[in-house]
Amino acid sequence: MFENIDFTLVNWSRAQFALTAMFHWIFVPLTIGITYILAFMETIYYRTGDPEWKRITKYWMKIFGINFAIGVATGIILEFEFGTNWSNYSWFVGDIFGAPLAIEGIMAFFMESTFIAIMFFGWDKVSKRFHLVSTWLTAFGASLSALWILVANSWMQNPVGTKFNPDMARNEMTNFWDVLLSPTAVNKFLHTITSGFVLAAIFVIGVSAWYLIKRRELLLAKRSIVVSASFGLLSSLILIATGDSSAKEIVKTQPMKFAAMESLYEGKEGAGLVAFGILKGKDLHKNLDEDSQAEFHIKIEVPSMLSILAYNDPNAYVAGIKDLIMGNEERGIMSYHEKIRRGYEAQQALVAYKKAQKEDPEGEEYKALRARFEDPEFNDDYMRYFGYGNYYDPDPEKLEANAFRMVPPISMTFYAFHIMVMLGGYFLLLFIVVLYLVFRNTLHTKKWLLWICVWTIPLAYVASQAGWIVAEVGRQPWVIQDLMPTMKAVTNIDAGAVMTTFFLFTVVFIGLFIAEVKIMLKQIKIGPKKKEE
Amino acid sequence: MSHLALQHYWWFIISVLGAVLVLLMFVQGGQTLFACLARDNDERTMLINVLGRKWEFTFTTLVTFGGAFFAAFPLFYSTSFGGAYAAWIILLFAFVFQAVSYEFRSRPNNFFGAKTYEVLLFINGLLGTFLVGVVVASFFTGSQFFINDMNESFWQSPLRGIELLFNLHNLMLGLAVFFLARTLGLLYFLNSISDEALESRIRSKVPRNAIPFVVSFLVFFIWLLFRDGFAVNPANGEVFLQANKYLHNFLEMPIVGLLLLAGVVLVLWGIGISIFTKSNKGIWYTGGGTFLAVLNLLLAAGYNNTAFYPSSYDLQSSITIVNGSSSHFTLTVMSYVSLLVPFVIVYIWYAWRSINNKPMTREELKSTDSHIY
Numbered sequence: 001m002f003e004n005i006d007f008t009l010v011n012w013s014r015a016q017f018a019l020t021a022m023f024h025w026i027f028v029p030l031t032i033g034i035t036y037i038l039a040f041m042e043t044i045y046y047r048t049g050d051p052e053w054k055r056i057t058k059y060w061m062k063i064f065g066i067n068f069a070i071g072v073a074t075g076i077i078l079e080f081e082f083g084t085n086w087s088n089y090s091w092f093v094g095d096i097f098g099a100p101l102a103i104e105g106i107m108a109f110f111m112e113s114t115f116i117a118i119m120f121f122g123w124d125k126v127s128k129r130f131h132l133v134s135t136w137l138t139a140f141g142a143s144l145s146a147l148w149i150l151v152a153n154s155w156m157q158n159p160v161g162t163k164f165n166p167d168m169a170r171n172e173m174t175n176f177w178d179v180l181l182s183p184t185a186v187n188k189f190l191h192t193i194t195s196g197f198v199l200a201a202i203f204v205i206g207v208s209a210w211y212l213i214k215r216r217e218l219l220l221a222k223r224s225i226v227v228s229a230s231f232g233l234l235s236s237l238i239l240i241a242t243g244d245s246s247a248k249e250i251v252k253t254q255p256m257k258f259a260a261m262e263s264l265y266e267g268k269e270g271a272g273l274v275a276f277g278i279l280k281g282k283d284l285h286k287n288l289d290e291d292s293q294a295e296f297h298i299k300i301e302v303p304s305m306l307s308i309l310a311y312n313d314p315n316a317y318v319a320g321i322k323d324l325i326m327g328n329e330e331r332g333i334m335s336y337h338e339k340i341r342r343g344y345e346a347q348q349a350l351v352a353y354k355k356a357q358k359e360d361p362e363g364e365e366y367k368a369l370r371a372r373f374e375d376p377e378f379n380d381d382y383m384r385y386f387g388y389g390n391y392y393d394p395d396p397e398k399l400e401a402n403a404f405r406m407v408p409p410i411s412m413t414f415y416a417f418h419i420m421v422m423l424g425g426y427f428l429l430l431f432i433v434v435l436y437l438v439f440r441n442t443l444h445t446k447k448w449l450l451w452i453c454v455w456t457i458p459l460a461y462v463a464s465q466a467g468w469i470v471a472e473v474g475r476q477p478w479v480i481q482d483l484m485p486t487m488k489a490v491t492n493i494d495a496g497a498v499m500t501t502f503f504l505f506t507v508v509f510i511g512l513f514i515a516e517v518k519i520m521l522k523q524i525k526i527g528p529k530k531k532e533e
Numbered sequence: 534m535s536h537l538a539l540q541h542y543w544w545f546i547i548s549v550l551g552a553v554l555v556l557l558m559f560v561q562g563g564q565t566l567f568a569c570l571a572r573d574n575d576e577r578t579m580l581i582n583v584l585g586r587k588w589e590f591t592f593t594t595l596v597t598f599g600g601a602f603f604a605a606f607p608l609f610y611s612t613s614f615g616g617a618y619a620a621w622i623i624l625l626f627a628f629v630f631q632a633v634s635y636e637f638r639s640r641p642n643n644f645f646g647a648k649t650y651e652v653l654l655f656i657n658g659l660l661g662t663f664l665v666g667v668v669v670a671s672f673f674t675g676s677q678f679f680i681n682d683m684n685e686s687f688w689q690s691p692l693r694g695i696e697l698l699f700n701l702h703n704l705m706l707g708l709a710v711f712f713l714a715r716t717l718g719l720l721y722f723l724n725s726i727s728d729e730a731l732e733s734r735i736r737s738k739v740p741r742n743a744i745p746f747v748v749s750f751l752v753f754f755i756w757l758l759f760r761d762g763f764a765v766n767p768a769n770g771e772v773f774l775q776a777n778k779y780l781h782n783f784l785e786m787p788i789v790g791l792l793l794l795a796g797v798v799l800v801l802w803g804i805g806i807s808i809f810t811k812s813n814k815g816i817w818y819t820g821g822g823t824f825l826a827v828l829n830l831l832l833a834a835g836y837n838n839t840a841f842y843p844s845s846y847d848l849q850s851s852i853t854i855v856n857g858s859s860s861h862f863t864l865t866v867m868s869y870v871s872l873l874v875p876f877v878i879v880y881i882w883y884a885w886r887s888i889n890n891k892p893m894t895r896e897e898l899k900s901t902d903s904h905i906y
Contacts, residue, residue, distance in 0.1 A: 076596055083611060087614065095859045
């Protein structure tokens with residue numbers, strides 16, 4: 001069944017999108033979080049009138065400005081890449097996916113760019129109050145923009161509020177609120193923006209810690225730490241809570257991703273959580289078959305914890321990778337084999353529909369097929385597995401083998417998940433310690449801890465990227481869960497063209513990254529202006 | 534509203550966004566003029582800064598234009614972007630560089646040096662305007678693609694959009710947009726900088742950009758009126774070539790035709806007063822005229838049973854506002870969202886006025902509170 005698929009093209013397209021998305025995500029979380037930190041600082045300035053707070057606000061604003069532009073620059077690439085590289089995807093779900101992107105532009109981008117201009121250029125041109133409002137609106141604008149793009153992403157993970165239209169051969173939106181307010185979207189939004197808050201807090205703490213180490217800007221550094229560590233602590237709690245609720249959501253909507261996150265091959269009751277583990281073997285997902293077992297070099301397991309994480313019940317059954325593929329009647333899990341068969345039937349129905357429509361749009365056959373696509377049962381039992389049909393093969397052995405291909409890269413998902421969780425816990429601890437010491441006014445004496453704060457900055461970025469790896473690599477082979485595999489989503493184009501643009505993007509991104517880091521480090525070294533008039 | 538009415542409404546919104554985009558391309562046009570206008574550093578800094586406070590709006594409009602096209606006419610999005618891959622990617626790169634150049638240019642230790650960022654701004658100004666013109670011209674001249682019955686698209690030219698450059702009619706619109714953007718940039722400078730030496734130099738450059746603009750635009754436009762156009766039979770959706778289709782569109786939709794002419798007159802008026810008088814208000818006339826002209830040109834591409842994204846390879850693959858649009862439900866949802874647009878325009882207006890109410894002077898560059906690029 002894969003003879004029409006150019007996997008070189010698929011892989012380069014994926015590589016290009018991953019490159020752009022990950023590069024974009026280096027800059028965005030800082031923007032999302034630091035705008036609130038700026039707003040808090042300016043609010044204090046507005047309340048107290050203390051010019052030192054204005055100086056602090058303006059300093060971080062400058063740092064923010066350097067970071068902001070490059071996030072904008074890479075954002076536009078992502079938007080257009082849906083069209084340039086994922087043309088079939090853009091058609092198949094554009095009716096749903098396009099809307100949040102357009103709303104993001106109308107609602108969020110204009111807000112952000114308008115009020116950012118006031119933030120930067122308006123200090124002596126508008127009133128103090130209007131300036132403060134603008135800073136807050138910039139922060140809200142950044143979060144709103146995150147909201148809409150995350151709604152779009154969540155819909156790919158959990159396609160709700162939609163129905164397939166055979167005439168257009170695409171999915172169409174049937175309920176906007178289902179799309180906007182699906183639990184997946186709500187969790188993803190909260191989890192992602194609080195991760196941005198935490199990253200920004202760590203960034204501000206880290207830079208401030210460096211000033212304390214250098215015995216410069218003591219007041220600015222301490223005040224910045226108080227604001228950002230409080231913000232970080234609060235955000236961490238929400239981050240962890242929404243991480244937990246996300247896990248419960250994933251178990252329901254993307255059980256394969258969940259199993260891969262824990263490298264759970266066999267389903268069990270009272271499943272334990274691997275707190276720390278190193279997997280044995282490589283290319284686990286490529287060598288998977290009925291007899292595969294998860295093997296670890298080292299493993300520290302918390303008993304029953306995975307069942308609790310998934311269902312809030314220590315005895316609950318958690319399905320493993322092999323149960324999902326081979327099915328488990330006792331637990332009511334349908335096998336991939338069956339899903340592929342049903343998806344294939346749905347796809348064949350569409351082909352027959354198109355044929356009948358062309359040949360005799362008044363005929364009985366066409367009417368019968370049309371009724372079939374309207375039938376809720378057909379939609380529920382067959383259309384929802386539409387994407388599985390691409391793995392069909394008339395040879396039952398090959399079909400079985402194809403079913404085992406439908407797993408995400410297991411070790412990558414596993415490690416990304418564990419790195420994210422461990423770092424998340426560590427950040428919470430760090431905020432508590434830093435906050436405690438800064439209130440006791442002894443933080444500046446603990447040089448070792450200050451250095452830890454500095455070196456936690458890169459870790460925040462690692463955790464943030466790891467989160468997206470779990471979300472995006474973990475859902476493979478799907479670009480839209482159960483409806484469209486990644487390999488069917490690409491533009492019909494030569495792999496060479498995509499390869500060329502991939503390398504162009506790589507060169508440009510490396511150049512931009514070096515420039516950005518150099519400028520940023522220089523500005524940190526220069527520090528804030530000496531005095532605020 | 535009926536589905537057809539919504540489709541017309543959304544083509545109108547797309548046309549408005551396209552018109553605003555071309556108008557705001559004064560930023561791009563201005564970026565191509567630093568070298569020939571500025572004699573010293575202060576002048577250069579002033580020029581860059583009056584644009585630097587506006588670039589995000591052009592950029593945001595471009596992004597919104599793309600997003601709205603995706604939401605309202607996804608078939609265009611999937612066909613054109615994936616199809617004319619090379620053209621769109623070049624355009625993308627041009628904009629990526631712009632976004633960072635303003636912020637990075639004047640920062641110490643910026644790795645590439647200020648000059649490089651200025652060159653990148655120039656490239657953005659050149660390619661950003663020219664390629665947009667060429668691609669928009671293909672709305673009238675057609676592209677080579679095929680769409681199958683599952684609505685998957687297949688571009689038929691191995692050049693992936695670059696072939697659009699080999700069409701003289703497309704090139705004319707590319708040149709017209711480029712010189713129009715430069716003219717708008719000059720008029721914007723006149724309006725937003727108060728500096729005598731600079732002003733006379735800016736004014737002297739107006740005719741040198743306005744005349745090429747007028748010539749290339751007229752060639753494009755007259756050619757358009759007399760070429761075969763891509764008409765749709767509303768009864769069965771069949772696409773066929775019709776002689777003088779666009780001339781017919783203007784005659785059959787006289788308001789569109791008249792507003793287009795009014796736009797052209799306003800553009801010329803603004804240029805005229807900037808050349809022959811000491812007025813610095815030209816941008817308002819030429820800007821307003823640009824908006825009207827582009828808006829109505831785009832309306833003529835999609836209204837009155839015309840295929841707005843025609844395929845010259847396979848006529849029946851051509852995209853119209855009927856066969857390429859989103860579902861009734863999505864268009865309805867998006868229409869509610871579009872009610873926010875006037876509100877957005879009002880706050881942008883208010884914000885611009887509050888920070889830009891007086892022209893920039895050399896003095897302002899020294900002010901400590903200004904964020905200077």
